[in-house]
Amino acid sequence: xxxxxxxxxxxxxxxxxxxxxxxxxxxxxxxxxxxxxxxxxxxxxxxxxxxxxxxxxxxxxxxxxxxxxxxxxxxxxxxxxxxxxxxxxxxxxxxxxxxxxxxxxxxxxxxxxxxxxxxxxxxxxxxxxxxxxxxxxxxxxxxxxxxxxxxxxxxxxxxxxxxxxxxxxxxxxxxxxxxxxxxxxxxxxxxxxxxxxxxxxxxxxxxxxxxxxxxxxxxxxxxxxxxxxxxxxxxxxxxxxxxxxxxxxxxxxxxxxxxxxxxxxxxxxxxxxxxxxxxxxxxxxxxxxxxxxxxxxxxxxxxxxxxxxxxxxxxxxxxxxxxxxxxxxxxxxxxxxxxxxxxxxxxxxxxxxxxxxxxxxxxxxxxxxxxxxxxxxxxxxxxxxxx
Amino acid sequence: xxxxxxxxxxxxxxxxxxxxxxxxxxxxxxxxxxxxxxxxxxxxxxxxxxxxxxxxxxxxxxxxxxxxxxxxxxxxxxxxxxxxxxxxxxxxxxxxxxxxxxxxxxxxxxxxxxxxxxxxxxxx
Numbered sequence: 001x002x003x004x005x006x007x008x009x010x011x012x013x014x015x016x017x018x019x020x021x022x023x024x025x026x027x028x029x030x031x032x033x034x035x036x037x038x039x040x041x042x043x044x045x046x047x048x049x050x051x052x053x054x055x056x057x058x059x060x061x062x063x064x065x066x067x068x069x070x071x072x073x074x075x076x077x078x079x080x081x082x083x084x085x086x087x088x089x090x091x092x093x094x095x096x097x098x099x100x101x102x103x104x105x106x107x108x109x110x111x112x113x114x115x116x117x118x119x120x121x122x123x124x125x126x127x128x129x130x131x132x133x134x135x136x137x138x139x140x141x142x143x144x145x146x147x148x149x150x151x152x153x154x155x156x157x158x159x160x161x162x163x164x165x166x167x168x169x170x171x172x173x174x175x176x177x178x179x180x181x182x183x184x185x186x187x188x189x190x191x192x193x194x195x196x197x198x199x200x201x202x203x204x205x206x207x208x209x210x211x212x213x214x215x216x217x218x219x220x221x222x223x224x225x226x227x228x229x230x231x232x233x234x235x236x237x238x239x240x241x242x243x244x245x246x247x248x249x250x251x252x253x254x255x256x257x258x259x260x261x262x263x264x265x266x267x268x269x270x271x272x273x274x275x276x277x278x279x280x281x282x283x284x285x286x287x288x289x290x291x292x293x294x295x296x297x298x299x300x301x302x303x304x305x306x307x308x309x310x311x312x313x314x315x316x317x318x319x320x321x322x323x324x325x326x327x328x329x330x331x332x333x334x335x336x337x338x339x340x341x342x343x344x345x346x347x348x349x350x351x352x353x354x355x356x357x358x359x360x361x362x363x364x365x366x367x368x369x370x371x372x373x374x375x376x377x378x379x380x381x382x383x384x385x386x387x
Numbered sequence: 388x389x390x391x392x393x394x395x396x397x398x399x400x401x402x403x404x405x406x407x408x409x410x411x412x413x414x415x416x417x418x419x420x421x422x423x424x425x426x427x428x429x430x431x432x433x434x435x436x437x438x439x440x441x442x443x444x445x446x447x448x449x450x451x452x453x454x455x456x457x458x459x460x461x462x463x464x465x466x467x468x469x470x471x472x473x474x475x476x477x478x479x480x481x482x483x484x485x486x487x488x489x490x491x492x493x494x495x496x497x498x499x500x501x502x503x504x505x506x507x508x509x510x511x
Contacts, residue, residue, distance in 0.1 A: 302443065303443065304421075304422070304443060304444050304445050304448070305445075306445035306446060307397070307444070307445050307446050307448075307449060310389075310394075310397060310445075310446045314398065323445070331420075332420075332421070343421045344421055344443070347420075347421045347443075379403070380400065380403050380441055380442055380449065381441060381442070381443045382414070382423055382424070382425040382441035382442070382443055383423060383443050384443075385405070385441060
């Protein structure tokens, strides 16, 4: 195996930062109390949990009692959508987009089976939802609008603030899956006018298996689980204390570093995009400007994404793809289809998602290795020869 | 995810390219996932003297195309026609279940090439 590793899959997950890990360690063997216990070891841990909650609330401009710890983005999305739908006494209407994460889309499809109606709004060729289309879709019984803050595959940022303003004006609750954005860009729940927001620690150098749901004070939902009074009964079960502490530290660090990190990643991102577009017939997927600082998603025409990933992996480069072959579903990504890519162009998509560890040298290395890989695969491709 | 043999055929595929004077050309594709394969055969004295392929697809698609060309080179046309997609997967040391039906199409491309060859024979 090669010794060099260039990790460019931060959209999938990120490494836990040293400072985060160090803060978590005492909560495994030394401060192991249950935060619900009355005794000193329990109280000590309760304090650590509440400090993490304060840090999380402060970054989001929320109040502490609006933050609920969960197991991550998927659970936060599920709690918000099912919770609201099942609080109702009769089925209603949901507005979402066609490019949401499956943790929203699959819930919506399931809620359709329970009698709810769902509007899946289309997006433009950059993956943007038109706030006007959100307004037009609202009906008398629309009870939730769920639009992600940024797309995980193509990195497109949604006009969440404008959609929030529409929701507020019409008196409809608004949820945003902000898993890709928290820790990368400033997020303020008041400015965005959101009632629910999902986040996940492992996307910003925190641990896996921990996330949070912001739920605006006064909103009532039905919990998914029953069993205890933890997280004000919204998410019963003994808290994942090391995870919560790690989330708190990670969000505190990420929050303070956003301006620096954003500038650094945008610079690396734009260099990588420019370099990749130096290769013939490479298309940028997503919005040229309104995109996550670390997201690069391109389609290499005439070749297939998984074979590019395998070749990159052999050079020590870790990336991902929305091609059918790598999706595990035989279908190309619903996001790439929604922005209008034909099957074969979607098939050739590769995502490089940058993070803290990446440097200029990494960009040079990827650009050096990618050209011969694309050339080799194209030389084997019947569609390249008959183009 | 892939066996060593699959990775070997993916990184050093055998018999890639076109045969300008092919006696039969066969194409196949998976409508669903989008993989496409094109196979060229050169037949002499009823034996597959040369075979080449072009493939648009994942690692499994490229490796199975390459493997098939190695398996059928030198066989009589009738012998080659007996080779199945499953034989190719077995020869590769297996493929992930997801890939068995979408990417493992080389034998179908060969069937089409043989049919093309036979129809040319009849019309000649």
